[in-house]
Amino acid sequence: MDSIxxxxxxRTLARRAATFAGLGLLLYALLFAAAEQLVQRTGxxxxxxxxxxxxxxxxxxxxxxxSHAMPLAFGDTEAAxxxxxxxxxxxxxxxxxxxxxxxxxxxxxxxxxxxxxxxxVADAFAFYSPAWNEDRFADxxxxxxTPYRPAVAAGLWQYVRDDGVSPRxxxxxxxxxxxINNRDRFRDDHWExxxxxxxxxxxxxxxxxxxxxxxxxxxxxxxxxxxxxxxLSRVLALARQAGMRVxxxxxxxxxxxxSQLPQxxxxxxxxxxxxxxxxxxxxxxxxxxxxPRFYFDSDHLNREGVNELLARHLLAVLVGTLPxxxxxx
Numbered sequence: 001m002d003s004i005x006x007x008x009x010x011r012t013l014a015r016r017a018a019t020f021a022g023l024g025l026l027l028y029a030l031l032f033a034a035a036e037q038l039v040q041r042t043g044x045x046x047x048x049x050x051x052x053x054x055x056x057x058x059x060x061x062x063x064x065x066x067s068h069a070m071p072l073a074f075g076d077t078e079a080a081x082x083x084x085x086x087x088x089x090x091x092x093x094x095x096x097x098x099x100x101x102x103x104x105x106x107x108x109x110x111x112x113x114x115x116x117x118x119x120x121v122a123d124a125f126a127f128y129s130p131a132w133n134e135d136r137f138a139d140x141x142x143x144x145x146t147p148y149r150p151a152v153a154a155g156l157w158q159y160v161r162d163d164g165v166s167p168r169x170x171x172x173x174x175x176x177x178x179x180i181n182n183r184d185r186f187r188d189d190h191w192e193x194x195x196x197x198x199x200x201x202x203x204x205x206x207x208x209x210x211x212x213x214x215x216x217x218x219x220x221x222x223x224x225x226x227x228x229x230x231x232l233s234r235v236l237a238l239a240r241q242a243g244m245r246v247x248x249x250x251x252x253x254x255x256x257x258x259s260q261l262p263q264x265x266x267x268x269x270x271x272x273x274x275x276x277x278x279x280x281x282x283x284x285x286x287x288x289x290x291x292p293r294f295y296f297d298s299d300h301l302n303r304e305g306v307n308e309l310l311a312r313h314l315l316a317v318l319v320g321t322l323p324x325x326x327x328x329x
Contacts (some may be wrong), residue, residue, distance in 0.1 A: 009235075013084035035179035036136070039147055044189040045070070046153060047092035047105045051112060051307030058114040060087040062320060064102045064235070064246075068251050069093035071301045072314075072328060074197045083309070085319050090115070092140070095191060099135035104159060106235055110242055111227035112149055118239045119317075121247045122282075124144035124267040125215035127228040130164075137169040144182040145189045146173065196296040197303050203256050203292050211298045220263040226268050229274050236278045246280045248319055252289035254308065257299045285313055 014165055043049035063069055071077070073091035090113075092105050102120075109115070126132045136142065137159065146152070153174050159165040172178050179185070218224065239246045248271075258264075268284070275282050294305030301309060 017228070031131050032168075032176040033181050035185065036148055036177045036181070038185050039179060042186065042188045043145060043147070045094070045191050045194070046147075046189055047094050047097075048108055048146045048149075049189070050090065050092060051105075051109050052147050052149070054090055054092070054113070056088055056113070058116070060107065060115070061119055062091045063091040063093055063121065064088060064106060064199070065091065065093040066097055066126050067095040067191065068123055068253075069121035070095070070191060070193065071303075071306050074194050075303060075304070076098065077306055077310075081221035082278075085315065087318055089318075090112065092169070095123065095193075096126070096132050097136055098129075098132035099228045100159075100163060100234060101136045103231055103235050104155060104240070106238060108149075108152060108239065115244055118244045118246045120235070120246065122250055122271060124220075124261065124264055124271075125268065127232075128216060128220050129218040130224075130225050131217050132152045133228060134164045134166070134233070137165045138172065139171070140178040140182075143169070143172050143178040146186070148173070148176065148221045160317060178254040180315060188268060190225065193300055196300075199296045199302060200304075201292045201297050201302075203254070204298070205256070208257050208260055211257070212262070214264060220266070223258075225267065225270060229270055231272055231276065236274075236280055237301055240278075246278075248275055248280055248281065249283045249314075250286045251297045251298045251301065251318070252285050252287070252294070252305070253267070254292055254295055255287075255290040256292075258286060258290075267282065281311065282318050283317060285309070288313060 039049070043053060063072060067239045069091065070167060073089070073093075078089045079093065090103075092109065094101075094105075097105070106118075136154065153170070156165065156170045156173055160167050161169050236246055272282060289301070290304055291307055293310060294301060296302040
């Protein structure tokens, strides 16, 4: 008799623990579902959200790149391009996303959608540090706005296994941790630069210096450049397999910013070598719009700059009338 009471007590405790654990998991699942609903309601800029949200099964042009490419979707720019050319654009650029993250986004796009053409906006800084590649997968701001999809989770697992992405990124995504703990969960997902699209930059040497320190945290190591140029080559191969025409461009930047870029000639030579091997054209418009009036900060085009770029160069590429190689002036 004495041994029966402790056994009953242990079974009771186990049932209570299981009940509490079940309630905890249920509560967490409800929080996850609520957070996911908010992602759907407030989503906008996240590239994986844009893939899921677009109504088009196929687009004319897909855009990949860093934040420099994002103004091409600000305001009514995409709608204006459609009115003028009849072309449908889908911009999947995001702040600080290098070739590895771009490949991941591109693969997710190809699972669900198709595009006739791919426009890649190349920025040298994105090829020099894991901060803009492997580390971006674990960025809480990106994860907090990324819709949950089993295919995305599977893709993340592959990148953890094969490409050096931290397991924390997969754990965060599958548990919804960053979504549930997002302080800005009720705010629309607009990159802060979009609110500045109408402003004009006032040149500042100190701002440019800080910008360079931020963009090049590891300097310009050759090994990193080679690694991420290889990732670009994989993006080009994916596009070729999908039957897409690819164009790579370098967007304009102000003269003050451009003069401080480290090892830019070295990068241009290496990029050109990769693109020639893949038979992909490069349009270098780095110097096309040097005046500060075309930018809202040290290196991002404002509305006037985007309109000028479209008129001078980009529309011709989109409609296919520009020569395969060009250098803007």
